[in-house]
Amino acid sequence: MSVGIDIVYEGDLRCAAVHGPSGDRLVTDAPTDNKGQGRHFSPTDLVAASLGTCILTTMGIAANQRGLSIEGASVSVQKHMGSTPRRHISRIDLEFLLPASLPERPRILLEAVAEACPVSASLGPDTQVNMQFEYAEL
Numbered sequence: 001m002s003v004g005i006d007i008v009y010e011g012d013l014r015c016a017a018v019h020g021p022s023g024d025r026l027v028t029d030a031p032t033d034n035k036g037q038g039r040h041f042s043p044t045d046l047v048a049a050s051l052g053t054c055i056l057t058t059m060g061i062a063a064n065q066r067g068l069s070i071e072g073a074s075v076s077v078q079k080h081m082g083s084t085p086r087r088h089i090s091r092i093d094l095e096f097l098l099p100a101s102l103p104e105r106p107r108i109l110l111e112a113v114a115e116a117c118p119v120s121a122s123l124g125p126d127t128q129v130n131m132q133f134e135y136a137e138l
């Protein structure tokens with residue numbers, strides 16, 4: 001399956017991308033630590049956001065298949081940049097908050113699913129991913 005995305009460079013280190021199937025539009029800026037204005041997500045911010053949303057989505061699929069709900073679950077994502085051997089995402093830290101009502105066995109399964117989402121599988125070996133899971137009343 002392929003998805004078309006059209007991107008235009010608008011100047012001032014800003015791009016606009018349009019998602020072909022839906023028409024949704026998003027704008028990126030270079031971050032302030034790389035000559036940009038930081039008014040929007042940077043491309044590397046989108047990678048970190050993609051990882052968090054991908055994990056929650058795949059966990060949601062696994063939960064739904066088992067008649068469970070993770071509605072209200074959330075993730076806090078921290079992206080860290082490195083410069084050696086070149087500028088890159090060196091680490092992404094994710095802190096998940098999931099419903100305390102989930103039984104122990106599904107928790108183990110969902111945490112394993114989190115490790116195997118498609119975005120995670122697409123990251124290179126130079127990007128360390130750390131995940132923490134907390135279960136609480138949402």
